[in-house]
Amino acid sequence: MxxxxxxxxxxxxxxxxxxxxxxxxxxxxxxxxxxxxxxxxxxxxxxxxxxxxxxxxxxxxxxxxxxxxxxxxxxxxxxxxxxxxxxxxxxxxxxxxxxxxxxxxxxxxxxxxxxxxxxxxxxxxxxxxxxxxxxxxxxxxxxxxxxxGNALMLMVQDNLRVGLLTDHIPLSEVASHLTEELIMKKIETVRKSLIQDFSINNPKIAVLGLNPHCGDGGVIGKEDDAVLRPALKKIFDKGTLVFGPFPADGFFGSGQYEKYDAIIATYHDQGLIPFKTLSFGKGVNYTAGLxxxxxxxxxxxxxxxxxxxxxxxxxxxxxxxxxxxxxxxxxxxxxxxxxxxxxxxx
The missing domain is CATH 3.40.718.10 (Isopropylmalate Dehydrogenase)
Known part of the structure; x- marks a missing residue:
């Protein structure tokens, strides 16, 4: 055997x-x-x-x-x-x-x-x-x-998969950790995992914004426009189907998450609160990227x-x-x- x-x-x-x-x-x-x-x-x-x-x-x-x-x-x-x-x-x-x-x-x-x-x-x-x-x-x-490899926390329940750009760090430090290098590395880890571990040939990935309303053009923070958008464009231009950043507040409640093979949150609670709400005690923490x-x-x-x-x-x-x-x-x-x-x- x-x-x-x-x-x-x-x-x-x-x-x-x-x-x-x-x-x-x-x-x-x-x-x-x-x-x-x-x-x-x-x-x-x-x-x-x-x-x-x-x-x-x-x-x-x-x-x-x-x-x-x-x-x-x-x-x-x-x-x-x-x-x-x-x-x-x-x-x-x-x-x-x-x-x-x-x-x-x-x-x-x-x-x-x-x-x-x-x-x-x-x-x-x-x-x-x-x-x-x-x-x-x-x-x-x-x-x-x-x-x-590069470990990444990926929460999974059936077709719902939520990954994190940052995980167990204080909320006050999240913005300083969001670099182009980190974003590119994490999204590539998720892409490879979706192909290798979940048999999804051409995965679609959504990324949530850091600030309320993705910063509202810089009124409520500049990270979404200055860091996230440029990094996501570079990744998309290289052939990865990555979309965003999306405002996090209505993304799950509207059912928008169902259009994607994985959703990447910028910080721990932004991803895990909606995930655990939707997974009804059947969620799994998978360490992707290893x-x-x-x-x-x-x-x-x-x-x-x-x-x-x-x-x-x-x-x-x-x-x-x-x-x-x-x-x-x-x-x-x-x-x-x-x-x-x-x-x-x-």
Whole structure:
């Protein structure tokens, strides 16, 4: 069986005091998921069993001590650590944060080595994971360092795809980050991803303006006319179907977004507020632009409902589905361009 038929999905477990473990277990309670992929959870089988019992889940777990022991058709739990971890579900705990990063970095290394095919990350707490060894605002920035390419946060739900020119930076710094070089790089990353990862041959991309009404001719800010428009014209003249900048206030409410294969917002909340409003809890965070596939649910640790069995696993399940779809699309793209991905021996 080759990789296209039995995709190995590595899962970093995220904050163990949050809902990550719950949404992972709920997703794979459906045995049909194991017909689509082989999951490998980077954690510890004892702690996953404890969480399973707390949730009265029926998910059968298969503990392994080495990554060459992965069994297709099983929910593999790689025993990344042996010691016990004291959990206090729903509580922010720096020590638990260290295990979230231990899981994430180990899974990333396995992804780099081709032991797993794709990575799906459960939510972390961005505050309790900070240390001398991990000084990143989140998953994406670390992956940008570790994997080849230019990472870009692309939020996906069916045909709705929203990317960001800037992501986890203060709003007061957005304008200073918007350079022609950044705009051109990000739009090219989205264009390539739409072709390679979503099988869209000639994608149409819309870009939202920074200021209200795109600056109203400079009355409410000059960045749209001075930076965005000239950069977009250069990109369009080179053959990329990019349009804008569009005033952001009515773009989604009017349904204008449906005309494009991707929408690029200038800053975090400009893109994610309408995306999460429209995606109804089924959105996925996809890291476009890298040489490996990583997805994540579009929610956080949700401490307030952790351990209560109330977490909705739809976003995590959609993250698994998207990772599989993108991986298959990349295989097809590689075959067309005669650049085959490395695949496991039959």
């Amino acid at each position: 080759n990789r296209a038929e039995n995709i190995i999905v590595g899962i970093s477990i995220g904050d163990l005091n949050g809902i990550g473990s719950e949404v992972v277990l709920k997703t794979f309670e459906d045995s049909r998921m194991l017909e689509l992929c082989t999951p490998v959870i980077f954690a510890n089988v004892k702690i996953m069993t404890f969480i399973k019992k707390n949730l009265d889940a029926t998910t059968a777990l298969h503990g392994i001590d080495k990554l060459d022991q992965i069994v297709p058709g099983k929910i593999n739990v790689f025993n990344l650590w042996k010691e016990g971890v004291d959990l206090n579900l729903g509580v922010n705990d720096e020590k638990v944060g260290t295990y979230a990063i231990k899981s994430f970095t180990a899974a990333t290394q396995a992804l780099k080595e081709g032991i797993i095919d794709v990575l799906v990350t459960a939510p972390i707490n961005k505050y309790n994971v900070q240390s001398e060894e991990f000084k990143f605002p989140g998953h994406t920035d670390y992956l940008d360092q570790e994997l080849e 040489n490996k596939v990583r997805t994540s649910p579009d929610h956080g640790t949700a401490y307030d409902i952790a351990g209560k069995g109330l977490a909705d696993n739809n976003s995590f399940k959609e993250a698994v589905y998207l990772a599989l779809d993108v991986y298959r699309s990349r295989i097809q793209y590689a075959e067309i361009t005669e650049k085959p991905l490395r695949v496991r021996e039959k």
